Amino acid sequence: MGCPIDIVVNKGAGSALLTKPMRMKNIVDVASSTVEKPITIKVRTAYFEGKNRIDSLIADMGSWGASAVTVHGRSRQQRYSKLADWEYIYQCGRKAPKTLQVVGNGDVFSFVDWNNHRTACPELATCMVARGALIKPWIFTEIKEQRHWDISSGERLNILKDFVHFGLEHWGSDTKGVETTRRFLLEWLSYTCRYVPVGLLEVIPQRINWRPPSYYGRDELETLMASDSAADWIRISEMLLGKVPVGFTFAPKHKSNAYDRAENG
Known part of the structure; x- marks a missing residue:
């Protein structure tokens, strides 16, 4: 309700x-x-x-x-x-x-x-825990172990790999299954890009409504994961699922500009 x-x-x-x-x-x-x-x-x-x-x-x-x-x-x-x-x-x-x-x-x-x-x-x-789990699903580990996890880009990529594996297992590895998995992955990436690595924060912990400026990560993958551009989310999906079909486009369903704007009313 x-x-x-x-x-x-x-x-x-x-x-x-x-x-x-x-x-x-x-x-x-x-x-x-x-x-x-x-x-x-x-x-x-x-x-x-x-x-x-x-x-x-x-x-x-x-x-x-x-x-x-x-x-x-x-x-x-x-x-x-x-x-x-x-x-x-x-x-x-x-x-x-x-x-x-x-x-x-x-x-x-x-x-x-x-x-x-x-x-x-x-x-x-x-x-x-709601949106916090979409942005950083390892929040439950942080709560259980009472620590701020400065998770690496490689560890984050492994979480995405697991997600893709489960998607293909559920929807199938044919073209339809791959593209369904991709759509769900891209929706998720529209949230995960809001995470700022602990090692780059001046003030810890990050608040969910902060609008961090564009920044360079500690490696190219971390920088890519921080992008709020759908084109970069598609690039990440291609690393895991191969090239997108010709003419492919994506816009997140939630249509949020990300953090704290009222979307309706």
Whole structure:
């Protein structure tokens, strides 16, 4: 119930449900009474900034049949502009009954972020990692081992190789399978280019909303991986999947200019 994308919201789904509490209740009630698995809910703070905020429903969600709720600290109207409102997430965590686990979500991009939120609000069950995992999937290793990993370009390329291997295994290694894998890889590269290597940072850790200037990496591959040009993402895909077909073009589906601009509304 948190998706902000127009094509979903315009059908009354995703975060549009935040404007219809009784429909939310009915969905959770029916789902929880139909399946044996625990039902969890994902929400934003509200649909419109400052209106019908989700904290007013937190106390009721457990009685609906939900086992946990993940609160993304932004409204639908806000999209990804500004940082997530963690004080509001903490407020939701403290209001929730003990039978309902509350998971905080928004801008977790390092083990420092993770630790700070867990310490600030012990009532939270845990923190969700979202875009941070798209940009640097090794964030879970950093959290587990409580360290900033200055990962090399070669190690990052190995992660991409694994991704391609799994893609070809799933979709097949024929032309269609290769190009499907390539499309998914390119969508992912439109996020991974935002990562700045720890060894190049003046201030550690990197924040998810920073707009770093163009920079040269410590080797050619690291420089290539930092490019925000779709042509360079295609070059990386060709290193792993061979040449693209004649006339091939690519534009990322999320159409974001990358960091903190509101895309809608």
